[in-house]
Amino acid sequence: MDDSVHSRPRVPETLGTQTLNFTLNGEPRTLEVAPNAVLLDVLREQLGLGGTKKGCDHGQCGACTVHVDGQAMNSCLRLAVMCEGQQVTTVEGLARDGELHPVQQNFLECDAYQCGYCTPGQMMSATALLNDERIGTDDASVKEAMSGNICRCGAYKNIVEAIQRSRAQLGYDATRKEGAA
Amino acid sequence: MNDMTRPDFDKPRVVGQRTPRIDGEFKLTGRAGYTGELHVDGMLYGYPVPATIANGVLESLDLDAARAMPGVVDIFHHGHFEALHRSPNSMAHGDMVNEVRLPFEDERIYYHGQYVALVVAETFEQARAAAQRVVARYREERGAVVSLLQTEAEGTLQESAGSTRGDPEAAFGGAEVKVDSTYHIAAESHLQMEMHATLAEWRDAGKRLVVHESTQGVFFQRNAMARVFGLAQENLEVISHYIGSGFGNKLFMWPHSVATAVAARMIGRPVKVVLPRQQDMTSGGNRPASRQRIRLGADRSGKLTSVIHDSTTETSLVHQYVDTCGSATPSFYACDNVSTSQRVLEVNHGTPCPMRAPGEVSGIFALETAMDELAVALEMDPVELRLKNNAEQDPASGLPWSSKHLDECLTSAAKRFGWEQRNPAIGSMRDGDEIIGYGMASCTWSAGRQPCEARVELRADGSLFAACGTQDIGTGTYTIVAQAVAELTGAELSRIEVKLGETSLPAGPLSGGSMATATVLPAVAAAARDALDAIKEVAVGSGGAFEGSDPDSLAAQAGGLTDGERRVSFEEILETSKLSSVNGQGSAAPGDERSEYAFRSFGAHFVEVRIDPEISRVRVTRVVSSIDIGRAINPPTARNQVEGGIVMGVGMGLLEKLDYDPRDARLINANVADYIVPTHADAPEIDVELLDYPDFKHNEFGGRGVGEIGLTGVASAIANAIYHATGKRHRDLPITIEALLASS
Secondary structure: OOEEEOOOOOOOOOOOOEEEEEEEOOEEEEEEEOOOOEHHHHHHHHOOOOOOOOOOOOOOOOOOEEEEOOEEEEHHHOEHHHHOOOEEEOHHHOOEOOEOOHHHHHHHHOOOOOOOOOHHHHHHHHHHHHOOOOOOOOHHHHHHHOOOOOOOOOOHHHHHHHHHHHHHHHOOOOOOOOOOO | OOOOOOOOOOOOOOOOOOOOOOOHHHHHHOOOOOHHHOOOOOOEEEEEEEOOOOOEEEEEEEOHHHHOOOOEEEEEEOOEOOOOOOOOOOOOOOOOEOOOOOOOOOOEEOOOOOEEEEEEEOOHHHHHHHHOOOEEEEEEOOOOOOOHHHOOOOOEEOHHHOEEEOOHHHHHHOOOEEEEEEEEEOOEOOOOOOOOEEEEEEEOOOOEEEEEEOOOOHHHHHHHHHHHHOOOHHHEEEEOOOOOOOOOOOOOEOHHHHHHHHHHHHHOOOEEEEOOHHHHHHHOOOEOOEEEEEEEEEOOOOOEEEEEEEEEEEEOOOOOOOOOOOOOHHHHEOOOOEEEEEEEEEOOOOOOOOOOOOOHHHHHHHHHHHHHHHHHHHOOOHHHHHHHOEOOEOOOOOOEEOOOOHHHHHHHHHHHHOHHHOOOOOOOEEEOOEEEEEEEEEEEEEOOOOOEEEEEEEEOOOOEEEEEEOOOOOOOHHHHHHHHHHHHHOOOHHHEEEEEOEOOOOEOOOOOOOOHHHHHHHHHHHHHHHHHHHHHHHHHOOOOOOOOOOHHHOEEEOOEEEOOOOEEEHHHHHHHOOOOEEEEEEEEOOOOHHHHOEOEEEEEEEEEEEEEOOOOEEEEEEEEEEEEOEOOOOHHHHHHHHHHHHHHHHHHHHHOOOOEOOOOOOEOOOOOOOOOOOOHHHOOEEEEEEOOOOOOOOOOOOEOOOOOOOOOOHHHHHHHHHHHHHOOOOOEEOOOHHHHHHHO
């Protein structure tokens, strides 16, 4: 084969910063961020909030799931500057006053993890789906809704058990029907 | 008086009891601190540049544009790197590596993803952006070996990886019933959730190196780095407190670690590299593809007369890795005539390495599928065939098993599964539009043990401290160490602090091979006993809490010592004698029992598949397993590992395949969407029973390890269930929808 040159995508020569105002785990924050900085990297590298994990950087594994204005989102697919004026919640914001959130407590008691690396993303998706009326309350609906969060250790059975226990304890969904999705 | 220094391990109080992970709160609140999220002052970010061809020569690197990018500090490559030494790569001497070739060692490109440069910049964004501006010019060459699965090449025979007993060829020739089948398994990715990561920091003017690495073996990493950098091991520290799992590809050092440490030294600032997922998949390990031929001979009653297992697996052009498929085969069934052979073929891939149940999981797929074929040929129930050939002693060594209950696993799991309702006729079981298939397979993994050291402190503040230089990769090692200390001292679990994952701690084993539990706990127990001896010495000494007593009359009880009438807590004893702590050291190693018994775990998986023939969709809907692992030290975490192995087995059976471009050997699907692993929706209903037969011949705790066995046999049970449903024998993994369509 002949000589080959693999060219690379072009990016701006100079990258300054931009001011970002947003609310993080209930606290108003103002940051200078690079325009090409991804929310996930700003959380992990600039703010030192390592609970939100990087597993693929392509929106394929769910480890980086956070809540943006209450919606579960892949923080690896969001530029930080897109969060202007928004409320961002990470796993560090789940526990209140030193008390584990019921979802965290049930993950602990059901052994709903092994290595723990996908776990923050699993819990952020779990807390969002428990509040999402579009998603049925039966196991099959939960599994379908949670399928954006890969657990390579394969602790899926215990994760679903932890979510369903949390549902019962939180008193959600009393009026919802099975299979509503 | 119950002397807890010699606990009754037939009736332990803490060991064997459900114990929530002591590190759980750290993982659940985001405070755990995995390597990639650590920071040190002045730290820079590295981003590797991977080769975009799989075979050829790097002719030039144009770095001008990248160097001009904001924040770039330096760019390392073949022409700009330190002269280093290779590691001797010895398992016995603890410096084995996953790829002996050093980064940027020459300008030849051996595989797609091989690092051609490392860009280092002030921020992650700057390093990534600049890495994308590096222009590499290659002379690509024809003739890349794309895959073992796309060539007839035989590979090189590995004499030491094979074995023969009896005369298997003659016995096969004369057998009344024969199976002769060839099986292929695609290369797989570990796809551990946390990518490889290194944070390297030189201290003391470049004389001392501290490395945070996501590794399954801090001591192996330290030793290998010492060899590569020509440093005294004592001047190196490797730390790995939390690991986003490994499944084998974090056992030994990879080139990214070396490149990171070199960059840190040459720049004079700490450098962190987290491999992007694509590079983790191309260059951070894989399970090599395999081609296996199995020949089984049996008499009409189903008794095996010959087993011949010939395997070939891939290795890379820069490292020799042998994924021995036949290592379980000589011990699996009672048969006088057995041979295994192993060949290795060099391909243009990133270097393969151990992946969960390395070699054996591939071999057991082939063997257990062949056994199903034999059962069909004999018109015999596959469970009955296995019971008939059950090996009452280890046929490979001739030694008695330390403890084996495969027969109970087979009958118990069959009963819970409802195997007696199976109609053996092909496609005979239906539910609406779906065809139901039932299949089963046995599973096994060897039970090894290594030497280990540990340390236990009893402290005046009431806390206890246990330390060992092994790791917790998610299997629950932190927790079982605390359980062992609690068992021996009677102290509350909440008072016990456990430290793992540092080379400054007493030498501990790799977290691999399902050996950590049996290796670490006896050493921890020895250290705890030594600590109790130390505090007894204090207690009976001048001014002590039990001054003048015979130390042998004292026993540990509830985190203190008792003479049978009076209990004094450890902290009171230490305060009375104005001491901060006492320290116990312990070590443990396998002994003569290894030449007296054979050690191996066995179990059985039963699988239900449902197939929609209209759209060629197969689902694994139910898995029922019984596994004998000796004693489960912490039953929920042990069961979790078996369940996780089963989920991974669904991936191996139906989904997972690294896809190499037949034109140029580039890895096509190096991402988490195109390399398919099981999700929540793919996970079947799982019922795992752990038999409870503590194996005290293996170690005093009775546990044999549990990490690998759950995965073995699952893919075969799935293939056998699909045969039952469709009549089509699938001998190649994964059994994709395309393979099902081709067979319908």
